[in-house]
Amino acid sequence: MSKSVIVVGTGNAALCAALAALEKGAQVTLLEKADEALAGGNTKYTAGAMRFAYDGAKDLLPLLRDPDDARLSHTDFGSYTTDKFAADLLGFNDGRPLSDEQMTLVETSGETMRWLAQHEVKFEPIWARQSFEKDGRHVFWGGLTLAAENEGVGLFDMEMAAVTRLGGTVRYNAAVTGLIMDGTRVTGVRVGDEELLADAVVLASGGFEANEDLRVKHMGPNWQAAKVRGTPHNTGDGLLMALDAGAAEYGLYAGCHATPMDLHMADFGGLDLPPSERKNYRKISYFLGVMLNAEGARFVDEGANFRNYTYAQYGAAILEQPGQFAWQVFDSKVFDLLYAEYRFHDAHFVEAPTLEELAAKMEGIAPHATLATLNAYNAAVDEACPFDPTVLDGKGTAGITPPKSNWAQKIDAGPFRAFPVTGGITFTYGGLKVDTDGTVTARDGSKIEGLFACGEIVGGVFYAGYPGGSGLTSGAVFGRRAGYGAAA
Template identity: 70%
Template sequence: MSKSVVVVGSGNAALCAGIAALEAGARVLMLEKGDEALAGGNTKYTAGAMRFAYDGNADLIPLLRDPEDDRLPVTEFGSYTADAFAHDLLGFNDGRPLSPEQEVLIARSGDTMTWLAGHGVKFDPIYSRQSFEKDGRHVFWGGLTLAAANEGVGLFDMEMAAFQRLGGKIRYEAAVTDLIHENGRVAGVMVGSEEIRADAVILACGGFEANAEMRASYIGADWTKAKVRGTPLNTGDGLTMALAAGAQEYGFFGGCHATPMDLHMADYGNLEIPHGARKNYRKICYFLGVMLNARGERFVDEGINFRNYTYAQFGRAVLEQPGHFAWQIFDAKVFDLLYEEYTFEDAHFVSADTLADLIPLLDGVDPAAAAATLEAYNDAVDESTPFDPTALDGKGTTGLALAKSNWAQRLNEGPFRAYPVTGGITFSYGGLKVDQTGAVLDTSEAAIPGLYACGEMVGGVFYNGYPGGSGLTSGAVFGRQAGAGAAQGG
């Protein structure tokens, strides 16, 4: 008789777990805390980008929604090897070697993308955010090339369609409140007073990013002020239930995926904003300008690396500034390079024809200090090196205590714009330890029978930062692992 599997959650990781379990012959019931509109966890709020190892164009074409796109013959995707992926992850590990979870993520990333494509989950090249036109060609940079067709909502829709094609069932407004323990194993879940029995339970219900008390406890008091980029429903329920069942805390609980966000956005993400703005008010073009805090000072090297490798750290840096905010300042030279989230109707900014007129509009900022900082920055820009947004161009500053290492251009061409930002949290890094089947391990390193986890629930994947696009890939890799493991092991 086929195994029965309950999946808690309905985002990317949950759906990949469900698809894999169904493939392995299990009967799968998915339980979603929210209503149908809020289903999908954080997945719907993402831009749908997925980072994975590949050797060249030939590896990508089979994954595309439109393999006949007339831009492809003049597109240079480059390659992104397993070694490059490892290098990027190590850059955020604070001296730690690759964790076992990171090694799994790298090794299975490409195959998991092929597996998704085989289930009708198709992708588009990220021309608008990950490439620049150069000498008549589309040149991709940073190793991140593809996003799900129709971004995060499209990823959810395609994965849900695959799940249901295979016979998976889902119930909405069915918040799991406890695990059922019987004969030394997890034997199902409680939805309020209702018992739902199963051979295996997969926790795929996100981290604790929407729980201010847990953010403060694990990450720090500043994080009570963070905007939540995604769903309000990821309040650490799965983590709490698993720890109560004897699971071990694992990974870096003091870290999280963060990003600079519009200061005036709502406290949580908004699925009702237009398709092109589903990046949810994030503001990650700081590398094209400068950021000032309330003291009128720059506080990060805005051009230290491609934004794929800095926005998770810079979101934290913004939140930890006085007043938990900063201003991003640009001049007219880069307006056409700003991503669409800077231009949609809900984007907040101030503008002026001169820097002198802009500075008094920077609410909460010391104007004299801001003027001095911007003057010193302009004077320090290297004018002999050409600006090239497709590469680490070395166009930096000289003589500043805090350099801008790349893409430094003088702010000297009006009009000027400034965007107020704060720190937003996407997901937490700390979680549970799982084995090679996705089974949750207890404090003695033994598998808890019948209990599996994936997605944000898995610790050890990220530490002090995050190469963009890795989160969705991690969810898919560990979701697929947990689904297969639950169906086969029960």
């Protein structure tokens, strides 16, 4: 007799859990808190990029929707080994060793992508954001090469189509309000006054980033000001239910993915916009210019590493500044290199022919200190080193703190533009501990039978930050594992 599995949520992790359980013959029902238009958790808000280990182009071609794209013949994808992926994660651990969860992510990332492709979830090279043209070739950088076709919306649509083909069903406007327990075993869920029984429940309901009280409790008062760039429905409901059922807290509750965002965006990433446009409030081309706080001072090394290794941390750095905002400043030399979101119809910026006039237009910032900082930065740039955005070019500064380690060009070619930004929280890192089959671990170290978890609710995957694209991959890896476990 087939198992009955309830999956709480409809984001990437939830859909992968459902797909895996359906593969094993389970009857699967997904319960979604939102209506159909807002289903998908944070997945629809993403650019759909997925980081995984691969040895070269031969590993990527079977994953592509269009393996005959003419550009592929003059593209350098490089490779991204499991050792490199592990080293990248370790670099964000603040001295912690790699966790079991991180090793699982690294070691199964490639096979999980191939598994998705077998279910007609297809990908395309991230030409615009992860490559630069050099000597007539498209050169990819930073170990991140593929995104789902049509980005996060496409990932959701393809995964949902796969779930539907295998017989999964979805209920919308069905917020789970509690777990049903038989002793220490979870036997179902409550949706309001309704009780739904199942052999297994998979919590894939996201983190607590949209819950202001929990953000302040776990992360501090500055996080009250954070913009929530994803779904308004990730309020920690599943996490709190699991903790009430005896689950252990696990991971870094003070940590999160936080990105520089347009200061004047509405909360929840622009729910009035089509899902594919909601990411356009990000402002992550800071590596081509400088970021200044209200005192007119720089506060991060904008060129410390490739953008996809720093952007998830620099939103938090902005929230640590006075007033929880900053300005990103660029000159006309790089306007054509800025990502498309800087040309988004709702992008806020000021422009002026001189730096003096620009500083006067930058609201909330000390203009004299701003000019002094920009002049000191310009004087510190190493002009002998060539600028090359395809590599860590070593074109840095000397004698200023913080330094800019790469891609440091003088800001001296008018007109000049400045974009106001703040920190936008994407997802939280603290959550639950799960066993090797995805079962949630209790505070006494035992398994909570019948309860599984995946996605943002799983702790121990990320600590002080993460290399871009790892979040969706983690959702797929742990979703697949939880689905197999729930169906077993």
